Amino acid sequence: MGATVALQKAFVPKFGLDLAGGTTVTLSPVTANGKAPSQESLDRAVTIIRQRVNGTGISDAQVAKSNDNIVIQIPGAGREEALRLVSTTAELRMRQVLAVAAAKAPPAQVPTAAPTPSGSAAATPAATSKASTPARESAAPNGNATPAGRALSKALTAPSPEPSTSTRATTHHRAGAGTARGARAKASPSAAPSPTPTASPEDTSDPLAGQDTSGIDPALLTEFRKIDCTAKNRGQGAIDDPNKQIVACSDDGSARYILDKAAVQGTEISGAQAGTDPTTGEWIVQVDFKSKGATQFADITRRITSLPAPRNQLANVLDGVVIVAPTIEEAIPGGSARISGSFTQKTATELADQLKYGALPLKFQQSSVVSVSSTLGQDQLNGGLISGALGLIVVMIYLLLYYRGLGLIGIASLGVATVFTYLTVDVLSHNAGFRLSLPHIIGLVVSIGITADSFIVYFERIRDEIKEGHRTLRSAVEVAWRRARRTILVADAVMFIAAVVLFYLAVGDVAGFAFAMGLTTLIDIVVVFLFTKPLMSLVARLRFFAKGHKLSGLDAERMGRTSPAEQTLQEA
Amino acid sequence: MPGVISRLYRGDINIDFVGKRKIWYGLSVFLLAVSILGLALNGLNLGVEFRGGSVFDFKRTPGSSLEQVRETVADAGVHQVIVQQAGPNWRVTTESLKADEVTKVQQAVAQKYGTTKDQVSSQVIGATWGGEVSQKAWIGLAVFMIAIMLYLSVAFEWRMALAAIVALVHDLVITAGVYAWSGFEVTPATMLGFLTILGYSLYDAVVVFDMIKEVTGKLGTSAKMTYTQAANNALSHTLIRSLNTSLVAILPVAAILFIGTTLLGAGTLKDLSLALFVGMIVGTYSSLCVATPILVTLKEREPKWQALAQRVHAKQVSAAKAAAKEPVSAGSQNVTTTTEKRKKR
Numbered sequence: 048m049g050a051t052v053a054l055q056k057a058f059v060p061k062f063g064l065d066l067a068g069g070t071t072v073t074l075s076p077v078t079a080n081g082k083a084p085s086q087e088s089l090d091r092a093v094t095i096i097r098q099r100v101n102g103t104g105i106s107d108a109q110v111a112k113s114n115d116n117i118v119i120q121i122p123g124a125g126r127e128e129a130l131r132l133v134s135t136t137a138e139l140r141m142r143q144v145l146a147v148a149a150a151k152a153p154p155a156q157v158p159t160a161a162p163t164p165s166g167s168a169a170a171t172p173a174a175t176s177k178a179s180t181p182a183r184e185s186a187a188p189n190g191n192a193t194p195a196g197r198a199l200s201k202a203l204t205a206p207s208p209e210p211s212t213s214t215r216a217t218t219h220h221r222a223g224a225g226t227a228r229g230a231r232a233k234a235s236p237s238a239a240p241s242p243t244p245t246a247s248p249e250d251t252s253d254p255l256a257g258q259d260t261s262g263i264d265p266a267l268l269t270e271f272r273k274i275d276c277t278a279k280n281r282g283q284g285a286i287d288d289p290n291k292q293i294v295a296c297s298d299d300g301s302a303r304y305i306l307d308k309a310a311v312q313g314t315e316i317s318g319a320q321a322g323t324d325p326t327t328g329e330w331i332v333q334v335d336f337k338s339k340g341a342t343q344f345a346d347i348t349r350r351i352t353s354l355p356a357p358r359n360q361l362a363n364v365l366d367g368v369v370i371v372a373p374t375i376e377e378a379i380p381g382g383s384a385r386i387s388g389s390f391t392q393k394t395a396t397e398l399a400d401q402l403k404y405g406a407l408p409l410k411f412q413q414s415s416v417v418s419v420s421s422t423l424g425q426d427q428l429n430g431g432l433i434s435g436a437l438g439l440i441v442v443m444i445y446l447l448l449y450y451r452g453l454g455l456i457g458i459a460s461l462g463v464a465t466v467f468t469y470l471t472v473d474v475l476s477h478n479a480g481f482r483l484s485l486p487h488i489i490g491l492v493v494s495i496g497i498t499a500d501s502f503i504v505y506f507e508r509i510r511d512e513i514k515e516g517h518r519t520l521r522s523a524v525e526v527a528w529r530r531a532r533r534t535i536l537v538a539d540a541v542m543f544i545a546a547v548v549l550f551y552l553a554v555g556d557v558a559g560f561a562f563a564m565g566l567t568t569l570i571d572i573v574v575v576f577l578f579t580k581p582l583m584s585l586v587a588r589l590r591f592f593a594k595g596h597k598l599s600g601l602d603a604e605r606m607g608r609t610s611p612a613e614q615t616l617q618e619a
Numbered sequence: 620m621p622g623v624i625s626r627l628y629r630g631d632i633n634i635d636f637v638g639k640r641k642i643w644y645g646l647s648v649f650l651l652a653v654s655i656l657g658l659a660l661n662g663l664n665l666g667v668e669f670r671g672g673s674v675f676d677f678k679r680t681p682g683s684s685l686e687q688v689r690e691t692v693a694d695a696g697v698h699q700v701i702v703q704q705a706g707p708n709w710r711v712t713t714e715s716l717k718a719d720e721v722t723k724v725q726q727a728v729a730q731k732y733g734t735t736k737d738q739v740s741s742q743v744i745g746a747t748w749g750g751e752v753s754q755k756a757w758i759g760l761a762v763f764m765i766a767i768m769l770y771l772s773v774a775f776e777w778r779m780a781l782a783a784i785v786a787l788v789h790d791l792v793i794t795a796g797v798y799a800w801s802g803f804e805v806t807p808a809t810m811l812g813f814l815t816i817l818g819y820s821l822y823d824a825v826v827v828f829d830m831i832k833e834v835t836g837k838l839g840t841s842a843k844m845t846y847t848q849a850a851n852n853a854l855s856h857t858l859i860r861s862l863n864t865s866l867v868a869i870l871p872v873a874a875i876l877f878i879g880t881t882l883l884g885a886g887t888l889k890d891l892s893l894a895l896f897v898g899m900i901v902g903t904y905s906s907l908c909v910a911t912p913i914l915v916t917l918k919e920r921e922p923k924w925q926a927l928a929q930r931v932h933a934k935q936v937s938a939a940k941a942a943a944k945e946p947v948s949a950g951s952q953n954v955t956t957t958t959e960k961r962k963k964r
Binding site: 065073075114116412413414415416417418419420421422423426427429430431433434435437438439441442445446449485486489492493495496497499500503504507511530533534537538540541542544545546548549552557560564 | 668676677678707708718721737738739740741742743744745747748751752755756758759762763766767770771774807810811814815817818819821822825826829830833856857859860863864866867868869870871872873874875877878879882883886887888891892895
């Protein structure tokens, strides 16, 4: 029984949402200048949306790039939650850090825990030895290990534009930086000592040991102790309530935080851009606020800058995940701030985009949201299948009426092509993620014509050759094939070019249709070459055809010439 | 009539497509003018996909009336409600709605007609979507034209490529004209149909051109036929083939159109097959009456074929003089048949 069911399943292709029922959302990027967005940013948007959708527990959803659009397919009905998620661009929120710890209670031999936050990394021998090297290099392992290792300072503070490269650095670090850079070390006056003291190896028992937990919701403390940020699902996609304190992970899964209510909303950011510091040449991200945001930002920075670490850090939370949590070095009025600390061009640009657009690297608008009910899907499937069957039957009848015996060969070839096409679709759907949709079915039905056309071209050629006086059907079949072959290939090539162009340039349904057309064109060639022609050669030996029987489609009377057999006799 | 059909079947028929090309040109120019006029006056009836809006589809329950459905949807706080009957379904078109408004309409309809919200299909299309679809379609069209032009220039020659492309544009404009005058709705599926016509329109032309290339390739300096006559022979020869391939191509499309209209009433099936149906009929006409005549017009300008035409013409004149003397006439058609036979031996 089980085997039968499995077999049945294997022989039914998987259907697209327009046939199976479900919702398809097409998101189009909106760019300021109307230009196409970079493929890289699209790819990232796809990854983020996929994470979000999977985060909601929907495993069968598909998120894919289609030209410059992103298409999200969610099967079944009642998936409003997922829909809302993919369509809302998560908002950035700035929250004060109340407590911080390594992703999870680290094992005893912490020194090897390279990817854990820099707080602990700094304590490892490797990091300490690095500290004697110039600051820029020493900052890198720390800064990269956690996004929190960054400093937020007033933008364009002309005389000493260089803040600390990494406020996360230990005092030992800082000293190293100071010697390497001489006078510029003064630029980080408020530099905290180690902002994450609790993450150091000896505190494996309680991540909160030694941290000030005042003002934190006790429930959150419990949650904080339990949460494991190294787990795959770190809570991406959670829509956090700005009016509540939250527990969150860093986006690389290396640290966990307790964060205060949102101080500034992402909507108050007017712009963000990556650039290099004019004096040091280091990559920085400059953030600009709108008027209300500027006031809020000034307030929060003024309030927390003098607090002990980690409470002087301001986390930027996106999609429920901390993307960066820089230390506030000074109160920042004026609505413009900059984040510094061991960025590369890539990471700086990425952060600027995240701050600007929310979680997605691009701004999207919903171009179309199509949800098909299971009944409508079933109707469309039936409609497609019935018209396919009808089309096939009508063409077969026509071939039979017109070409008689030859028509049978045409019908057999069409049958082979149909089975071949069905199997290809089936195999693709089970192994390559192909989903049969209505445009595909229409494309396949329309292609019945192309396939039959190839037979007609060949049959007509055979009849031509016989009319022109070929001695035997067998030779006529071969000569006709040589000529028909070229015509078939050229004509199919035209169809194939059309299919390829449409496939690569068109949007949505068109691509599916073009795919079906291209596929059947190829199958047509295979069938004509490997089935129709060999079958014709075989059949040409049969008396029924060779003698030009009345029903063979090659009879003398109907062709207005003497039959091949008679002709052979006459000429002999 | 049976005589004509059986002659057609035998490929015995000889219609002077090429010689009478002025007539076909005239007809085509007229059709093109009417089409362009229609496009200018009426424009195309663009579907909701191009204007932006929301569409709901749900099963028609017995006893529900158009007016009733309209009220139900309007009561859900929606304006610009258009209700249509589409096969077994009601189709309601409204302005572009937000997600929660869509849910509201679905709930209202489901409640009124005793179904569940999930059985009410919905589409929300942004106003710019159609623009994007058509922009891509234009780019696709342009790239396709260039690719085909290059391919046919290599596989055949540039004159054939040019003639095929002219026939293609001819088909597209006339098909668009049919849509403009009839007021059929243009949806992305229709655009898809238009684009597919490209392939079909060319398929026939390629089959005919292939035959012309073969027949005219045999014409030497001593040939008794002009290029025009040879092309016309090739065309007559492939007439059956062209009609057959076209008919066989149109049959499945007609099946989709039939099912799409009767069983489903509206949607992709109907829109696409209608465009294909109209386009293929126009395409069959153009591959016979437009593509080949244009090719011949282009070819007859070549010195080689001009010279041949003059020689053949001179021979025919002298043959006519001879025929006037002798009682047995020797028409050009007979002459060709005998030469062909002689070649075979």
